[in-house]
Structures are given as structure tokens and as C-alpha cells.
Amino acid sequence: MHDAYEPVPILEKLPLQIDCLAAWDDWLLVGTKPGHLLLYGIKKDAGTNRFEVTLEKSNKNFSKKIQQLFVVSQYKILVSLLENNIHVHDLLTFQQITVISKARGATLFACDLQVGERRATASCSLMSWAWKHRNEMLLGDFTAPDVPKSMAWCENSICVGFKRDYYLIRMDGRGSVKELFPTGKQLEPLVAPLADGKVAVGQDDLTVVLNEEGVCTQKCALNWTDIPVAMEHQPPYIIAVLPRYVEIRTLEPRLLVQSIELQRPRFITSAGSNVVYVASNHFVWRLVPISIASQIRQLLQDKQFELALQLAKMKDDSDADKRQQIHHIQNLFAFNLFCQKRFDDSMQVFSKLGTDPTHVIGLYPDLLPSDYRKQLHYPNPLPTLSGAELEKAHLALIDYLAQKRSHLVKQLNDPDPFATSPLMEGTPTIKSRKKLLQIIDTTLLKCYLHTNVALVSPLLRLENNHCHIEESEYVLKKAHKYSELIILYEKKGLHQKALQVLLDQSTKANSPLKGHERTVQYLQRLGVENLDIIFEFSPWVLKICSEDGLKIFTEDLTEVETLPRDKVLNFLKEGFKELAIPYLEHIIHLWDETQPEFHNVLIQLYLEKVQGLMKVYLSSLPEGQKHTVAAGKEAGELGEYRNKLLSFLEVSSSYEPEGLISDFPFDGLLEERALLLGRMGKHEQALFIYVHILKDTRMPTIHCMGQNYRFFFYAKNH
DSSP, X not given: OOOOEEEEEEEOSOSSOXXXXXXXXXXXXXXXXXXXXXXXXXXXXXXXXXXXXXXXXXXXXXXXXXXXXXXXXXXTEEEEEETTEEXXXXXXXXXXEEEOGGGTTOOOEEEEEETTEEEEEETTTEEEEXXXXXXXXXXXXXXXXXXXXXXXXXXXXEEEEOSSEEEEEEOSSSOOEEEEEEOOTTOOOOEEEOTTSOEEEEETTEEEEEOTTSOBOSSSOEEOSSXXXXXXEETTEEEEEOSSEEEEXXXXXXXXXXXXXXXXXXXXXXXXXXXXXXXXXXXXXXXXXXXXXXXXXXXXXXXXXXXXXXXXXXXXXXXXXXXXXXXXHHHHHHHHHHHTTOHHHHHHHHHHHTBOHHHHHTTSTTSSOHHHHTTOOOSSOOOOOOHHHHHHHHHHHHHHHHHHHHHHHHTTTOOSXXXXXXXXXXXXXXXXXXXHHHHHHHHHHHHHHHXXXXXXXXXXXXXXXXXXXXXXXXXXXXXXXXXXXXXXHHHTTOHHHHHHHXXXXXXXXXXXXXXXXXXXXXXXXXXXXXXXXXXHHSHHHHHHOHHHHHHHHHXXXXXXXXXXXXXXXXXXXXXXXXXXXXXXXXXXXXXXXXOHHHHHHHHHHHHHHHHHHHHHHHHTSOTTOOOOSXXXXXXXXXXXXXXXXXXXXXXXXXXXXXXXXXXXXXXXXXXXXXXXXXXXXOHHHHHHIIIIISOOSHHHHHHHTTSOHHHHHHHHHO
């Protein structure tokens, strides 16, 4: 609770009993039981809450019975219920203008100011008329089920309280009537107009707010400490006169603001905004508003931020000062929501305010680097979060940061200056979109590790992922998330770090990265620009599994196929010579490599292999036994590789025989020499080998097919 009003005595111990009040500007009208009408001038003393009260006019013969007064200052008229008749008087002279003849026997009236006219309703039956240019016009006449005891206009409807029930009458030409609800146990209805066109309707000690359709617009009713007898709306407050005191509450939020003890108050009226009078039978008080600035200070101390915001919007400050204070209160409100552990609500307010996201992240433990976190200040100590509460808080932060991230990414290359607002004045803010994105992405990574690890990989795979490398590296290692660490390194171009982790994890039994498969896949994606890294980290795979290791250089991927083949070949020849042949076979037979150098090297490697195997083979023969098996038909690897050599010499059209012939011996591998001689165009020498040395009658025929007839004739004759 806080003080919103100060009661100041205006009239004390009035000898005549007060029956009704009305006020406008600096004037107060008092209707008394004997029928005297008193007009007081009320002037405030400068700098104090004291008033100079002057009885300006007293009309002792105004009426025998003054039941109700209503001032229409815009038209300078006074509407009154006198002896159950509706009278209209001139407000300045009290001269009677007219009596509403058709409203004879009225017990109550309600007025409503519309643009260009004044509408009133009198409760004899139920009669509505318009007052325009000081002329009355009957709008409607409705039969009432009982004597109305309280009523008020509600846009184009009239809410009427009878002894037992409330009704809503539509003033739409048809006069449709809607029964609402009972008046309550006390059978004393109370209907009061509100500033926004709605009405407050009482039911014992409860008050609900209805619109012109009779629909309740508030989730919960106001609950007074006693039954109100009168009510006045002074936004954001509703002031109710209770039997022993005046109570002040708010609708949104639902708060008891103040209780003012007065001697048997009965009536309340206002002369506009912030001018409220309360009266008992013989006393009149004015409720003087406490300054908005003082109220706001008290509300902020009491952490009543929603009401403080409403008051801040009503201040007469400059627009800039008003915006600044509203923004400050909203930040305090969002902070308080967080402290109340209403995390989603808090994040929504922070998001609308444009508060620096780092200040929001700082509300959470262990999400910001400690040196930066020390620079942040908050209005009060932060709540301690753990377990399910911390997870709930992290989920709210994730939604908030994801929204901020999306917005920042779209503006990343925006040339306009970038600025965020601090949660507390004087606290440093981030000035760079890129830097802020880095903090947001790194924080999202940490939150995902706490709440949903499955979201870590998609975040790290984003092309525009801005995670801080060292910070992310630390938390991923701490959480033993090595697969995700690999993704981080890969997206940041730290391939050597990624491959070192793969190597380290490859021998760990329980690691998801155990083995060499992930290393092979990683190396296959690196491409020509990272050839040195491929050569650095492929050897360990080639050593433990040459077949899979070779796939680093032979997989059907664009990145692999475009690697410089000469450099790959040299790398393999230097460290893994046994893989040079399968590599060359792959690029020639499957990738259609036609460069002579690769064909020449393959022939040389075949030759080297065959010569080595032949040497072993010959040494294994019994002494004196010669090699009589046909070329390529030998058992084991010798036959396999010699057959490959013969076939390649025969089918390849890209090798250079002139540079290879000298590598072949004169006393062996004659079939291969003959093929080379034939490719060089030295057919007579080739045929000589076939016919005279190898004694082979089939090969000369094959050799001469496609050559000219002379060589064929030579072969037949020999």
C-alpha cells in the first residue's frame, strides 16, 4: 500500500444535512435536506494542500427536496432531481430553464455527454432523452420491472440496478433488455460509470466491470473490505465510499492502494481529473492527489511496477523524460518478474524494451565470462536458481535469444548505428552487432548443453554460427561433447584441431569417435586448399587400415576427385608405396585419367612388382628347371601383376613406350618388350621376339591384325 490521496477538510460541521453533491472547475454545489442549494468557491493555496473556501451563493428556496445534482459545465446547465421531477437550471444564475414534463415521478437519473448533445435517463418507468441546444428530445420510454435504485450509461446501453437484479438495456432503437445477475445479499445495487465507457457493478463487497454487451471484462472482481455505498473512477484508481472509510483500489493490477478513515462518509463526486470530493452528513473533504513522482518512488520501493508504469504515463514531463522513466520502470518490472521466477514473462518484457541481451544473460549463473559479468549491475541480488527452476529459466532464455539472434542476423550488414539500452543506467552495453551475436550464440550453446543436447549440433552447423571459439571449446570439452567439438572446429576452419581430437578419441573404448571412420570422412571433405593437412593426418589411418585410408584419395566426391593427383601419387610413393598401384588404377580406370605420366608410372610400378615377384619365383624353382609357364598365367601374385602389366600395355593408349623400353630386361619379360616394340612401330623386332624367341604362332597373328599385309605375310612365312 501507498498514499495516493491526502484528505483535506473543506466543510466542517455544516449545520444543514447534506443530501447530494456536484462539482465543476473550482466550484462545489451542495444540496441539503431542507432544500437549500449552496455554491462554494474552492481555491487552493499556492504551495500547500490548504484551500480557501467561500460560500458564493445560497438559494434557500431552490426546492423542498433536493435528491440529485449533475453539472454539465460544457453547456452551463445544472440537471437536478427535485421532488421527483427532473429540472434543468442555468448553472450561473440558477434560473430554471425547463422541467422534463414526461419525467414526473422520477426517482433517479443518469447523464452521459456525447459529442454535440447530452443524453440523460430518468427512472420513472425508464425514459431516455437527449438535450441539444437547450431543447429536450425523447429517445425512448421503457417499462421497468421495479423501481431503479442505481444506474449509469455504458456506451449505447444503460446498466440499471433494481432491488434484486441488474439489467442492461440497449439504446439501439429496439430497447432490448438483458438480465445480468442478482444484486447480492444486501439488495443494495451500485452502478458507477468508468472513464473508458464501461461500468463498475457492485454485488455486496465485490465489484465487476461490464462492457455495453453486459460482458465482464476483468478476470477477477475487486474485493472491498466492506460494501461500497458510492464509487468514483479516477484512473488508475477506483475510489469507493465504505461505511467507515474511503478505500482506493486499482483494477489492473488488482491492488488495495489506500484506506482513508473518515467520519461516516456517504457521498462522492468529482470535478474532473484529480478533483474529488467526499461528504458525510455534515462534512466535506477533498481528496488531494499525492504527487505522481512521490507515488512512483514509493511504488518502486514496494515493487509495484505495473501501477508505477501507469502513473509514469500520466506525468506531465517532456516526452523524452517520460520515455526514459517508463523505460527504466519497465526494466525494473522485467527484472522483478525474473526474481519472482516468472521467466517467460520477464523475457517478453526485456525483448520489447530492447534491453542489451548481455544484461539479460547476466541474470543467469555461469553464462557470461567472469570479467564482463563483473561490470554488470542489477537493482537487487539475483535469485539462486538450480534444478528444475534453472532449466525452466534456461528454456525461457533460449526463446528470447533465438528471437534476438534472428533479428540481429538480418541486420548484420546494416550500415546504421547499433545500440541497445542498459538494464541499469551507467552499465556498459555492447556496441557491435557481430560481438553481440558471438555472445548470443555462445550462450545458446551453453543453454542447449543444459537443456537439450540434440540442439547443439544444429547450432554449430549454421553457416552464420558466431560461437566464441575458446569459450565454446571449453564448455564442450567439459561436457565431453567431442562430436560437437569436431563440428565447431570444422565450421571455424580449425581442421588440425578437429583431426587431432579425432586421433585422440580413436583409441578410447567408450568414445563415439572410436576408430578411424570419422577421420576418413573428415579428410575427404577438406579439398585441395587443405592438402597439407590431409597429408599430415592421413598416415595414421593408412597405417592401420590401408584400404579405408586409400578412400581418402579415391572416394567419389568432388573434393577428393579434384585433389592434385601428382602430389597425391608422390605422397603415396614416399610413404605408402604399396598403395600407389591401387591409386593409379583407380584414377585411370574409374576417373579416366589420360595424362601419360600416370600411365608411365603405373607401368613402372607393375614392372617393379613383377620383377621382384619373378625373382622370388625363379629362386624357388628346382635347380636346372626353367620357367615354362605362359606369361600372366603364373600362380599367385606374379601371375596377377604380370597379367595386369600385359593387359595395361595392350589397352592403354596414353603411356610413352620410348621412355619405358629401357626399363625392361633383354633376357626376360619378352612378351612385354614385344608389346612395347609394337607400340613404338618396331613391328619386325616385335614379331622376331614372338616367332624366333618365344616360338609363339598365335601372338604374331594377333599383333599383325590391324597392321598392313606385308607384316602379316612376313609372319606367315616365318
